Amino acid sequence: MQGVKAIALLSGGLDSALAATLTKRLGFEVVGLNVSTGFCTGQGRCDTVLGIGGILEIPVRLIDASEEYLDVVRHPKHGYGSAMNPCLDCRVFFLRKAAELMEDEDAEFVVTGEVLGQRPMSQHRRALDLVAQESGLDDRLVRPLSGRLLPSTYPEKQGWVRREDWLDIQGRSRKRQLELADRWGIEEFTQPSGGCCLLLEESYARRVQDVFRRWGPDAVDREAFALLRYGRHFRLSESAVAIIGRDEQENAVLESFTRGRWTLTFPEVPGPSSLVDGNPACEELEFAARLAARYADASPTDVVTVLARKDGEEKKLTTTPLHPDDPRIERFRIG
Ligand code: SF4
Numbered sequence: 001m002q003g004v005k006a007i008a009l010l011s012g013g014l015d016s017a018l019a020a021t022l023t024k025r026l027g028f029e030v031v032g033l034n035v036s037t038g039f040c041t042g043q044g045r046c047d048t049v050l051g052i053g054g055i056l057e058i059p060v061r062l063i064d065a066s067e068e069y070l071d072v073v074r075h076p077k078h079g080y081g082s083a084m085n086p087c088l089d090c091r092v093f094f095l096r097k098a099a100e101l102m103e104d105e106d107a108e109f110v111v112t113g114e115v116l117g118q119r120p121m122s123q124h125r126r127a128l129d130l131v132a133q134e135s136g137l138d139d140r141l142v143r144p145l146s147g148r149l150l151p152s153t154y155p156e157k158q159g160w161v162r163r164e165d166w167l168d169i170q171g172r173s174r175k176r177q178l179e180l181a182d183r184w185g186i187e188e189f190t191q192p193s194g195g196c197c198l199l200l201e202e203s204y205a206r207r208v209q210d211v212f213r214r215w216g217p218d219a220v221d222r223e224a225f226a227l228l229r230y231g232r233h234f235r236l237s238e239s240a241v242a243i244i245g246r247d248e249q250e251n252a253v254l255e256s257f258t259r260g261r262w263t264l265t266f267p268e269v270p271g272p273s274s275l276v277d278g279n280p281a282c283e284e285l286e287f288a289a290r291l292a293a294r295y296a297d298a299s300p301t302d303v304v305t306v307l308a309r310k311d312g313e314e315k316k317l318t319t320t321p322l323h324p325d326d327p328r329i330e331r332f333r334i335g
Contacts, residue, residue, distance in 0.1 A: 001027035001160055005107035006142075007098050010034050010060065012048040012196070014177050015113030017186050019144045020056055023111050025184075026165055028155075030058045031105055035097045037090070038066030038222070039073070042196035055186060063097055067222060073199065073208075074217035078130075083205035085197060087122040088131060095135030102140070109140040109154050115177075116146040116170040125150075145169045145177070198229065203335035207233055210334045214238065227257050227277070234291060234332040240280035241334070242288040244295055245272040262310045264292045269304060271296030276308075286317055291329070293321035300324070 008020035010032040024030045034049040042048070046062055053060035072093050076086030091114075098110040114123050121127065128150065132141040139154045147153070147166025155161045169176050181187070198204050207228040211220050230250045231243040245251035251273035262276035262285060274292035276285060289306040298304050300323045308315040322329065 001029075003029065004155075004160060005029045005031060005105060006155075007102050007105065007107045007110045008032050008058070009094055009098050009110065009112045010049045010052055011113065012042060012052070013113065014174070014181055014186070015115055015118075015145060017052045017056070017113070018177055018180050018184070019111045019113040020052075020058065021180075021184050021186060022144045022167065023142075024056055024058065026161055028160075030056070030111075031101070031107065032056070032058050032060035033098055033101050034060065034062050035094050036062065036064045036066055037069040037072075037093075038064075038225070039069075039198040040196055041198050041201075052186070061101060063101075065093070065097060069093060070220075070222060070225065073225075074212075074220065081121040081200070083200050083202055084208045085121075085199040085205075087119070088127055091122050091127075091131040092134045095131060095137055095141065099135055099137050099140075102137075108158075109142050110137055111142045111144055113145060114143045116143070116149050118170075118172055142166075204228060206335040210235060223257070228335075230254055230257075231273075231275075232295075233334040234288075234329070235334050236276075236280060236284045236287060236332060237278075240276055240278040240284045240288075242291055242332075243275045243277060244292050245274065260311070262288075262308050264289055265307045265309070266293070266296050267305055267307060269297045269302075271298075285315070286319060289317045289319050290322045291332075293319060294324060294326075294329070296321065 006023050006028045008023060008030050010016045010020060020030050020032060032053045050060055072086055072089045076089040078088035081087050102110055114128060117124060132138055142153045142155060143150060145167050146169055148163055148168040149170055156163060211224060230253050231245050234242045236242055243254065245254050254273040254275055257275060264274040272292060272295045276288045280288065285308055293304045293306060296304060298321050300321050304319055304321060306317045306319060308317055
């Protein structure tokens with residue numbers, strides 16, 4: 001199959017690496033593709049994908065589609081899964097990106113690591129057909145790991161492969177994939193890709209639902225989505241949310257989100273980086289100061305000074321930390 005090119009979507013997980021490997025072993029020229037959505041939680045995921053490309057000796061293209069992807073999260077045609085994961089629309093989005101690269105690279109088809117019946121929302125038979133159709137790839141979309149169980153695809157119709165060249169893996173067990181990884185020497189892979197998606201995380205999903213409800217999905221921009229990742233979030237009212245860092249790393253990150261928001265700092269005791277987003281009334285700002293002081297190095301009976309600043313305005317608040325058992329802490333918490 002020298003000269004016949006395929007685009008392999010690489011998630012950084014094992015299945016997509018195996019699908020690319022099998023395609024290469026069948027003699028096709030393979031170009032890897034990883035699409036970044038901005039919602040990945042995997043550490044060093046790009047490195048993993050590039051590492052897999054190195055093992056397979058294939059070039060890998062990395063596309064940052066994070067801005068464009070926000071609309072998939074805001075308005076998924078096929079809805080959300082168990083959290084705020086728009087898996088079907090997400091698959092279609094990835095495949096359209098792969099289809100664009102297929103054109104650019106003069107490739108003939110796209111391969112993915114999808115396995116029939118492995119994931120409830122996106123990998124049952126109807127879902128596989130739907131994404132093939134909506135992506136515009138149709139029979140140019142090949143799932144080598146389950147290919148024998150699925151309708152004939154373009155490479156088969158062209159006589160480049162026989163049906164039995166594909167595999168017949170289905171279901172949630174990873175046994176056969178792990179055996180193949182062992183046999184083909186693929187050691188470098190992350191956990192199954194679904195485990196690395198922020199949109200699957202319940203607490204993040206609750207925060208997204210909260211801002212969608214309050215502001216409407218179109219008002220939630222990239223920065224707002226990013227801020228939902230960090231700190232403890234507390235909804236103080238319809239128009240104000242307090243965000244309080246949980247550790248040094250988060251404190252440092254929150255300091256890059258201060259523009260247009262109230263910041264609360266503790267001049268006399270060590271305390272967390274804290275922000276108030278929205279338009280808090282005076283008493284809400286004071287409550288946020290008490291809430292943030294609850295996580296500072298002070299006891300509930302101490303009197304604590306908190307400086308609240310926003311766009312050149314400064315207020316000096318003198319307060320006592322909220323008692324850790326105050327029921328409003330849990331009542332106001334988001335996610
Ligand atoms: S788990 Fe996340 S990355 Fe994976 S298909 Fe669903 S939305 Fe997309």
